[in-house]
Amino acid sequence: MPATLIPGFQAADATGEDGVPIRVATGGSGPPVLLLHGHPQTHATWREVAPLLAERHTVVAADLRGYGDSGKPAGGPGHARYAKRTMARDQVRVMRELGHERFAVVGHDRGGRVAHRMALDHPGAVDRLAVLDIAPTAAMYDRTDREFATRYFWWFFLIQPAPLPEAMIAGATEPFLRAHLRAQSGTAGVPREDLVQEYLRCYRDPAMVHAVCEDYRAAAGIDLEHDRADTAAGRLLERPLLALWGAHGTVGRLYDTAATWREVANGPVQGEALPCGHLLQEERPEEVADRLAAFLAG
Structure with a gap:
């Protein structure tokens, strides 16, 4: 049986879009909630939050395609295999395979972008949506300035044509990863x-490093096309949304985070900053679980 670092949870493989295997860890009982991690994490990032939510919920913590122990297909034309639309379809298929037709979704970082797209494309499946330490992708690109580009340089490094970023990361994998994590965390x-x-x-x-690059390349290309199409069509989020962010992180410092989500939402939006950096679920797990539990019970 596959292993997971989340205490009391069981890991297994489910099937995403086009047969891509998706690693999941499940635990608890009650109304279902899907947890999606960001970069460079895996589902293990929810190690302390998931058991707390599992006291009242059936919790599914999944590895996004390309990450962790999920399948890592090549990006394909236009990086479409890592479009958030495709990654969202993965997770909807997985939840249906597990018997959950309708569920709440919580996404941190890249997982929040997948969750945003999922709520737009699959409103019948998503009951409510929580996003951790992100603003909408299009808004962040549209409002890019020198400070943002300096703080989030990987948004512009990872999108460079293959194989340049892949090769550079391969030459210094551990230093790159550790530096990235240090930049994300606001807690010793x-x-x-x-x-x-x-x-x-x-x-x-x-294969994961290539997938990470494809994820970011898609975000700077096909994902923005999908976002622009939504804007042109007047498509907005209709489900209740909770936005949490780190007061000491880049998102908290550079954006009015709740206001940016209200720009793309027609449903109710709640927002709150926590005293930490980007890794809310690892820096402040009890507070995150508390806020999520109250929102999910709403």
């Missing part, structure tokens, strides 16, 4: 070293 000792080692295990796979 976070991530814990055992989590760093888990992320490093996965990041040493060249």
